[in-house]
Amino acid sequence: MLNYRSPETRPLVSLNNTGVRRNGRWLVRGVEFSINRGEIVTLIGPNGSGKSTTAKTAIGVLKPDEGHVERVAGLKVGYVPQKLAVDWTLPLTVERLMTLTGPLKGREIEEALAATGMLHMAKAEVQHLSGGEFQRALLARAIARKPDLLVLDEPVQGVDFSGEIALYELIKQIRNRTGCGILLISHDLHIVMAETDTVVCLNGHVCCRGTPQAVSRSPEYLKLFGRRAAGTLAFYSHHHDHTHLPDGRVLHADGSITESCFPGDGHHHHDETEDVHDHDPDCGCGHHTRLQGFEQAEKRDA
Amino acid sequence: MLDDFFIRALVAGIGIAMVAGPLGCFVIWRRMAYFGDTMAHSALLGVALSLLLELNLMVSVFIVASIVSLLLLFLQKRGALSTDALLGILSHSALSIGLVIVAFMTWVRIDLVGFLFGDILAVSEADIDIIWGGGILVIFALVYLWRPLLASTVNPELAEAEGLQPERARLFFMLLMALVIAIAMKIVGILLITSLLIIPAATARRFAGSPEIMAVLASLIGALAVAGGLFGSLHFDTPSGPSIVVAALALFVLSLVPVGRRLESASHSSHGGHH
Numbered sequence: 001m002l003n004y005r006s007p008e009t010r011p012l013v014s015l016n017n018t019g020v021r022r023n024g025r026w027l028v029r030g031v032e033f034s035i036n037r038g039e040i041v042t043l044i045g046p047n048g049s050g051k052s053t054t055a056k057t058a059i060g061v062l063k064p065d066e067g068h069v070e071r072v073a074g075l076k077v078g079y080v081p082q083k084l085a086v087d088w089t090l091p092l093t094v095e096r097l098m099t100l101t102g103p104l105k106g107r108e109i110e111e112a113l114a115a116t117g118m119l120h121m122a123k124a125e126v127q128h129l130s131g132g133e134f135q136r137a138l139l140a141r142a143i144a145r146k147p148d149l150l151v152l153d154e155p156v157q158g159v160d161f162s163g164e165i166a167l168y169e170l171i172k173q174i175r176n177r178t179g180c181g182i183l184l185i186s187h188d189l190h191i192v193m194a195e196t197d198t199v200v201c202l203n204g205h206v207c208c209r210g211t212p213q214a215v216s217r218s219p220e221y222l223k224l225f226g227r228r229a230a231g232t233l234a235f236y237s238h239h240h241d242h243t244h245l246p247d248g249r250v251l252h253a254d255g256s257i258t259e260s261c262f263p264g265d266g267h268h269h270h271d272e273t274e275d276v277h278d279h280d281p282d283c284g285c286g287h288h289t290r291l292q293g294f295e296q297a298e299k300r301d302a
Numbered sequence: 303m304l305d306d307f308f309i310r311a312l313v314a315g316i317g318i319a320m321v322a323g324p325l326g327c328f329v330i331w332r333r334m335a336y337f338g339d340t341m342a343h344s345a346l347l348g349v350a351l352s353l354l355l356e357l358n359l360m361v362s363v364f365i366v367a368s369i370v371s372l373l374l375l376f377l378q379k380r381g382a383l384s385t386d387a388l389l390g391i392l393s394h395s396a397l398s399i400g401l402v403i404v405a406f407m408t409w410v411r412i413d414l415v416g417f418l419f420g421d422i423l424a425v426s427e428a429d430i431d432i433i434w435g436g437g438i439l440v441i442f443a444l445v446y447l448w449r450p451l452l453a454s455t456v457n458p459e460l461a462e463a464e465g466l467q468p469e470r471a472r473l474f475f476m477l478l479m480a481l482v483i484a485i486a487m488k489i490v491g492i493l494l495i496t497s498l499l500i501i502p503a504a505t506a507r508r509f510a511g512s513p514e515i516m517a518v519l520a521s522l523i524g525a526l527a528v529a530g531g532l533f534g535s536l537h538f539d540t541p542s543g544p545s546i547v548v549a550a551l552a553l554f555v556l557s558l559v560p561v562g563r564r565l566e567s568a569s570h571s572s573h574g575g576h577h
Contacts, residue, residue, distance in 0.1 A: 059463045079463035086456055090331045091510045101453045101464040151463065 012181045018067035027053045035181040042184045042192045045202035051185045078147030080138045095122040112144035131158025153185045168193045168232045194234040212236045311422035315528035317433040318486045321440045323521030326499030340393035342495040344370040346400030360484045367480035420491035420543030436485045491543035501550040505557045
């Protein structure tokens with residue numbers, strides 16, 4: 001493991017204008033973000049918006065077709081993929097799963113399983129676990145190897161609401177205890193982990209980015225989700241001025257339709273520098289993030 | 303002692319079963335049974351080429367099986383046809399081209415049935431050296447590659463992300479398969495090699511609590527099937543390959559007999575895996 005307390009401030013991973021192309025189509029383009037030690041970056045976006053592709057590009061599973069990715073030398077990654085099916089012909093217990101990609105000490109295995117509440121299931125075959133238990137086992141496996149960068153692709157899938165809060169609580173503790181960087185992919189367009197430092201909203205490109213607002217700031221949602229959720233979940237309230245149509249074209253706020261919303265591809269209402277900037281909800285740029293935009297966006301997406 | 307043809311066949315067969323066990327586990331975990339078949343069928347093309355070019359039989363079969371597997375990898379990457387269609391094309395064309403070439407070579411007489419279904423009389427002392435030498439090589443390679451192979455069986459992207467080079471492991475795995483097919487051909491025969499890979503591994507699944515135990519059990523079960531089959535072959539004067547497969551099948555059916563805890567685990571697994 002890299003020494004995360006070192007004064008070195010280089011990001012663990014940084015993506016510079018990366019794009020991935022398959023069968024003549026850009027899955028995702030113009031992605032720029034970086035992850036530092038101790039930082040949590042959450043990727044959100046609709047299905048097929050390039051979240052998993054972006055995460056895989058960040059950790060080197062996919063090679064970018066444009067732009068480049070810089071990784072700190074010797075970066076140790078812990079990865080929880082979005083889809084993982086273990087064939088039932090493979091006898092694999094939770095305990096054996098832990099050492100799948102590298103050897104671990106018995107104590108390290110126990111600690112990771114205890115942290116995720118899976119210690120009592122150590123001898124169970126992974127095929128017999130429920131969706132939530134399986135996710136926790138995968139998370140235990142990823143953290144047991146003490147990674148510098150933890151990449152979690154929809155870690156709360158198949159987990160109920162209180163399980164989701166518990167998992168986010170656990171991810172927060174992992175970050176606080178180990179100081180690793182975390183790249184989190186969320187299946188939810190609006191609710192993200194409160195501890196998230198940066199939310200990057202993708203839809204074939206970086207639609208917008210910013211910091212989430214804590215739920216606790218909004219009394220209505222506090223009522224809705226309860227005190228426990230307040231410290232764990234946050235809203236990323238955002239409103240886009242263009243919509244991606246099912247056929248891949250883009251409907252803009254002014255009613256015009258273009259083939260793509262990528263800045264370099266022709267008609268576009270943003271200028272390029274604006275498309276990928278950091279800002280607070282109150283920054284006043286007026287077209288990405290609005291404090292009141294949430295309900296509106298919720299209705300549109302429903 | 304080794305001048306007795308039966309003892310030679312037994313020693314050679316057990317040597318093959320030892321390597322076929324762990325390799326066969328990967329074949330069923332990775333759902334590559336038909337892939338193994340394709341490589342095995344291409345062995346007849348290897349036989350034909352070895353006769354035509356006067357090459358060593360095993361070397362020639364190994365080279366042809368390796369080329370076929372690399373060709374398949376290449377065609378899969380191009381992604382025009384589905385893998386099973388590609389396998390169907392490669393498998394039967396390699397077999398047929400081999401048969402056609404052999405038919406053209408009127409000046410050589412070969413025992414086709416022996417190649418297709420195995421021939422215990424054909425095992426020489428040199429073969430035993432190659433089988434055990436090659437077998438030990440395969441076992442060492444498998445031990446060395448075990449972690450990346452197993453991790454990429456569970457999820458190749460996970461293996462890649464955590465630095466295990468799954469593509470390299472896969473390539474070596476295919477070369478090991480080609481090697482096992484080349485050395486197993488004389489005993490089990492081209493058409494039946496995959497069954498020696500799959501049936502003992504499938505039998506071992508019921509009794510295994512970990513991938514490693516399953517691999518070792520598959521070797522032992524395979525060795526038992528080889529011994530049983532060869533005795534049967536000698537006794538009833540049947541071709542050695544089918545006799546070994548029948549013995550392996552008998553063990554597999556026995557393993558299905560539900561007893562106590564096994565009944566429970568069998569009913570659990572029938573619910574399917576986690577997907």
